[in-house]
Amino acid sequence: MQVSLFPIFVNNSPASSIDSKKSQHPSIPILSIKETIKLNTLVEHQTYAESYKLDIQLPSWLYILRNKECRLNDAFSITYDPQIKTLFQKPKSIYEPIAKVSTKNTTLKGDFEIYDYKGKYIVAYTFSPLLEVPKHTCIHSDYLLAIDNDLKKLPPSIEDHLVNNGVKLILGQTEEDTYYYYRADFAEKDYKKTIDSTKPQLEFVNNTWIDNRLYANLGGIYLSNTKQALMPQWVRVYGSEDSYYDLSTDPNRVFGIALHEMGHAFDYTQPKMFSETKEFKEAYETDIQVLNRDKDNLEKQYGVDTIKAWYANLRNRQETFAELFRAFFDGMKIESKELLFKLTPNSAKCIKDSLTLK
Ligand SMILES: [Zn+2]
Numbered sequence: 493m494q495v496s497l498f499p500i501f502v503n504n505s506p507a508s509s510i511d512s513k514k515s516q517h518p519s520i521p522i523l524s525i526k527e528t529i530k531l532n533t534l535v536e537h538q539t540y541a542e543s544y545k546l547d548i549q550l551p552s553w554l555y556i557l558r559n560k561e562c563r564l565n566d567a568f569s570i571t572y573d574p575q576i577k578t579l580f581q582k583p584k585s586i587y588e589p590i591a592k593v594s595t596k597n598t599t600l601k602g603d604f605e606i607y608d609y610k611g612k613y614i615v616a617y618t619f620s621p622l623l624e625v626p627k628h629t630c631i632h633s634d635y636l637l638a639i640d641n642d643l644k645k646l647p648p649s650i651e652d653h654l655v656n657n658g659v660k661l662i663l664g665q666t667e668e669d670t671y672y673y674y675r676a677d678f679a680e681k682d683y684k685k686t687i688d689s690t691k692p693q694l695e696f697v698n699n700t701w702i703d704n705r706l707y708a709n710l711g712g713i714y715l716s717n718t719k720q721a722l723m724p725q726w727v728r729v730y731g732s733e734d735s736y737y738d739l740s741t742d743p744n745r746v747f748g749i750a751l752h753e754m755g756h757a758f759d760y761t762q763p764k765m766f767s768e769t770k771e772f773k774e775a776y777e778t779d780i781q782v783l784n785r786d787k788d789n790l791e792k793q794y795g796v797d798t799i800k801a802w803y804a805n806l807r808n809r810q811e812t813f814a815e816l817f818r819a820f821f822d823g824m825k826i827e828s829k830e831l832l833f834k835l836t837p838n839s840a841k842c843i844k845d846s847l848t849l850k
């Protein structure tokens with residue numbers, strides 16, 4: 493794992509110089525990150541997205557590097573001054589960390605642990621236990637972290653519920669790596685269906701929602717029979733056969749999709765699907781009646797496109813549940829959240845009253 497990106501200092505610092513704050517392992521130091529360095533000017537920018545300079549006494553140095561293309565176990569690597577070895581105690585076993593790293597001062601929402609693996613240091617990051625990047629694909633760590641940060645908004649009780657029910661959020665680079673890999677029938681449908689770029693993705697015609705998209709032209713999907721949510725990093729540009737939008741370049745386009753998909757997972761893994769309960773059906777019907785009655789006024793107030801998008805998001809009970817779940821855990825902008833609660837007051841209250849979401 494060790495790579496030589498940085499010059500090696502000859503004068504190493506004494507063992508007592510590491511931050512003396514201790515973790516629950518009495519002898520393990522907790523290091524903090526002093527500086528985050530974007531690696532866009534270095535030669536290594538082909539491989540690494542970012543490096544984190546750890547706060548240890550100079551002249552020793554230790555950096556954690558964030559790789560660009562990765563899976564969960566190789567998203568981060570570590571590079572260090574060989575002299576630093578005198579600063580850490582030898583662990584009793586390779587499974588015990590020699591140091592922890594707090595990520596408090598960064599945009600990361602997990603912590604690092606450093607291990608001494610047969611004389612080489614390696615680093616592990618605590619990703620959400622819901623995440624999986626299978627062997628047949630790899631993704632950009634910008635995409636991985638945007639989704640991981642979203643998932644970490646879930647309270648432990650909800651995360652435990654999903655994990656204990658075997659729910660997984662599977663990430664991959666392309667629709668082939670995700671949708672078509674797990675569902676050959678999606679590929680078949682997609683290849684048969686043509687894209688009509690002159691039509692909106694979803695339209696409401698004669699009281700029915702019509703999906704004009706290619707089947708897999710989505711940011712995410714939840715498969716209830718296998719409890720897998722699938723999310724590709726590249727999504728097809730609407731109305732095109734062969735151009736793709738790389739979601740790793742725009743965290744705003746990814747924001748909240750994972751929480752929406754986990755909303756479906758949460759709905760499906762209830763003893764009885766929440767969106768199928770009598771209470772929720774009634775609440776939803778009430779909201780939709782009001783929405784249909786007020787459509788013109790809402791369009792005047794919020795804009796035709798905004799309201800059209802919300803009608804699509806609220807097109808059925810399951811989608812409404814997933815959007816509300818996403819909103820409850822801050823998977824959307826505050827203005828969107830306020831508007832959603834305004835459009836679906838009864839559905840929102842029904843979820844809040846009946847489900848323990850905290
Ligand atoms: Zn959905």
